[in-house]
Amino acid sequence: MIAIRANGLRVQKNKHVILNSIDLNIAKGRLVGLIGPSGSGKTTLMRSIVGVQQYDGKLQVLGQEAGSSKLRIKIGYVSQSPALYGDISVRENLKYFATVLRANDRQVDTVISSVELDKFEDAIVDTLSGGQRARVNLAVALLGGPDLLVLDEPTVGLDPILRNNLWKLFHKLASDGKTLIISSHVMDEADRCDDVVLLRDGEILWNDTRKKLLGHTDTESVGDAFVAIISEAKNV
Numbered sequence: 001m002i003a004i005r006a007n008g009l010r011v012q013k014n015k016h017v018i019l020n021s022i023d024l025n026i027a028k029g030r031l032v033g034l035i036g037p038s039g040s041g042k043t044t045l046m047r048s049i050v051g052v053q054q055y056d057g058k059l060q061v062l063g064q065e066a067g068s069s070k071l072r073i074k075i076g077y078v079s080q081s082p083a084l085y086g087d088i089s090v091r092e093n094l095k096y097f098a099t100v101l102r103a104n105d106r107q108v109d110t111v112i113s114s115v116e117l118d119k120f121e122d123a124i125v126d127t128l129s130g131g132q133r134a135r136v137n138l139a140v141a142l143l144g145g146p147d148l149l150v151l152d153e154p155t156v157g158l159d160p161i162l163r164n165n166l167w168k169l170f171h172k173l174a175s176d177g178k179t180l181i182i183s184s185h186v187m188d189e190a191d192r193c194d195d196v197v198l199l200r201d202g203e204i205l206w207n208d209t210r211k212k213l214l215g216h217t218d219t220e221s222v223g224d225a226f227v228a229i230i231s232e233a234k235n236v
């Protein structure tokens with residue numbers, strides 16, 4: 001089953017081509033790493049998928065045209081600089097966003113425990129650590145029980161232990177059947193994913209399983225594979 005299918009997806013701003021007619025397939029229930037250097041177009045692709053970016057070409061998300069109002073409740077999005085209310089508690093933030101999304105109070109309880117923030121539900125957001133804050137953002141995205149989670153650099157700035165805990169959580173969500181697309185410019189994060197989308201200068205260099213990527217490039221890490229794929233592209 002396909003979660004996302006793009007054909008000739010193109011985003012251009014002024015005369016600058018940001019996504020250059022890309023084709024992309026993402027299967028349901030997978031943990032997908034969207035990996036590429038800074039400025040490669042990761043955020044623009046994610047914004048297109050969640051329906052806040054104008055594009056040309058075809059982009060189907062969960063069987064609907066991207067941007068369709070039917071998708072609102074089915075997609076959870078954490079942007080690169082997510083906004084929480086710093087002067088109120090975790091629970092109060094979630095209650096606020098639940099009202100916006102028309103989710104009920106029971107869902108607030110569910111998402112608090114699924115990101116393991118039960119002990120911190122009454123903490124004021126400004127007093128939280130980076131890792132706890134990342135969890136609150138994830139909890140907001142989980143309100144309404146989305147099938148697809150689009151997370152833009154959710155682990156940036158976190159220490160290795162917090163990063164590891166967050167990845168465990170992502171795997172748990174994937175094993176619950178959700179599709180997760182997680183962007184990073186840190187290549188080794190992709191070593192934790194089922195599938196890898198490698199993006200460079202608005203073009204897709206790879207869109208398949210991580211295993212096949214390592215096999216194809218005869219490498220042992222996505223970082224090395226990325227370098228190999230780039231030199232392969234140059235030699236063509």
Ligand SMILES: Nc1ncnc2c1ncn2[C@@H]1O[C@H](COP(=O)(O)OP(=O)(O)OP(=O)(O)O)[C@@H](O)[C@H]1O
Nearest residue numbers: 013016018036037038039040041042043044045185
């Ligand atoms: N509103 C805009 N107007 C013009 N150019 C833009 C705009 N937004 C992004 N760009 C350009 O598009 C390219 C891709 O940007 P994008 O934010 O999608 O990259 P990214 O891969 O998410 O980068 P990062 O890792 O730094 O977050 C960059 O060259 C950026 O300068």
Ligand SMILES: [Mg+2]
Nearest residue numbers: 042043044080
């Ligand atoms: Mg970005």
